[in-house]
Amino acid sequence: MSVCAQKTRMVLAHKGLEWESKHLDLRAGEQFSAEFRKINPKGLVPALVHDDKVVLESNAIVQYLDEVFAAPPLLPVDAVERAEARGWLIRLDAGLHEHIAVVSFCVAFRHQILQRHATPESLQEFFAQIRDPSRRAVMEDIVTNGLMSSRLLLAVFVYDKLLKDMTSCLAASGCLVGRELSLADFAMLPYIERLEQLQLSQWWESYPELGRWLARLRATPAYELGVAQWSNPAYLQLMKESGSDAWPKIQALLSD
Ligand SMILES: N[C@@H](CCC(=O)N[C@@H](CS)C(=O)NCC(=O)O)C(=O)O
Incomplete structure (x- = not known):
């Protein structure tokens, strides 16, 4: 129920993209694990791994998705x-x-x-x-x-x-x-x-x-x-x- 993850998933879904989700139990502290810190040292979700590259920060992630997967566009033309x-x-x-x-x-x-x-x-x-x-x-x-x-x-x-x-x-x-x-x-x-x-x-x-x-x-x-x-x-x-x-x-x- 992370607001940042919800935003990211909505953009993935709106673009018709398939993704594999790895859910972390934040209350159980799974974001602090050594494994996840290798992906995001800050221990925050979401983190996008695309083509073996990590993209962090939900607002950067959604803009990245909009650039890489242009259709349907999610930023106005003007x-x-x-x-x-x-x-x-x-x-x-x-x-x-x-x-x-x-x-x-x-x-x-x-x-x-x-x-x-x-x-x-x-x-x-x-x-x-x-x-x-x-x-x-x-x-x-x-x-x-x-x-x-x-x-x-x-x-x-x-x-x-x-x-x-x-x-x-x-x-x-x-x-x-x-x-x-x-x-x-x-x-x-x-x-x-x-x-x-x-x-x-x-x-x-x-x-x-x-x-x-x-x-x-x-x-x-x-x-x-x-x-x-x-x-x-x-x-x-x-x-x-x-x-x-x-x-x-x-x-x-x-x-x-
Ligand atoms: N600026 C970051 C904020 C990420 C963030 O705060 N994520 C929260 C969930 S919405 C989180 O991972 N919280 C875990 C914690 O604070 O330990 C982004 O937009 O991705």
């Missing part, structure tokens, strides 16, 4: 629109990706970590596996503090602005850029769907454009092959249960 589509991808790397991790862990996934690592020693061992000190600090904070993490407030404000910006772009054609679905739509979908899985869809109750956009993307074969078929019922259940009382707390942060 240069300004191409720049706009890339702008949405940059927005993910410039903060939103970290913010969805903050929201997801503060509301739901921290419970998995706390359950798996029930003693302080085991929890410290888990944090110690994260080599990047900044990622480790974020994880320690959100797992330990949950909805009380100060990072959640920032994440909520950034998301609120994103939902408004998306709505104003979607009003014109139902797509984020131009008139056809592009990398921008496929990249952004998992970040919005995750909010819904966390029971936060009331956030965009007054933005019907977003609901229509979600429905349009979910009707694509790419969604079925890249996202729906990979859903993990246990994760969905955890997000549903843990998210049941999250919206009033998020709403309170928004009105502070």
Whole structure:
């Protein structure tokens, strides 16, 4: 259920490409194995291996796929629109990706970590596996503090602005850029769907454009092959249960 892997699989599926998937159990720490670190020393998914070459970073991967497998194209022809589509991808790397991790862990996934690592020693061992000190600090904070993490407030404000910006772009054609679905739509979908899985869809109750956009993307074969078929019922259940009382707390942060 990695948002970056969902995005990548949707693009592979939209292009009609066949791929072999090696699923890693992130909660079990399989991304930290020596074998996977040979592919991605950062211990992050997804990683694409194509023609014996490794391509890392999901936004670089989807653009690589769009260049190497040109049809059907997923970037607009118009240069300004191409720049706009890339702008949405940059927005993910410039903060939103970290913010969805903050929201997801503060509301739901921290419970998995706390359950798996029930003693302080085991929890410290888990944090110690994260080599990047900044990622480790974020994880320690959100797992330990949950909805009380100060990072959640920032994440909520950034998301609120994103939902408004998306709505104003979607009003014109139902797509984020131009008139056809592009990398921008496929990249952004998992970040919005995750909010819904966390029971936060009331956030965009007054933005019907977003609901229509979600429905349009979910009707694509790419969604079925890249996202729906990979859903993990246990994760969905955890997000549903843990998210049941999250919206009033998020709403309170928004009105502070
Ligand atoms: N910038 C990277 C981010 C990758 C990333 O954060 N992947 C997450 C899943 S969405 C992951 O592997 N998490 C495992 C961990 O943090 O230990 C990309 O876009 O590929």
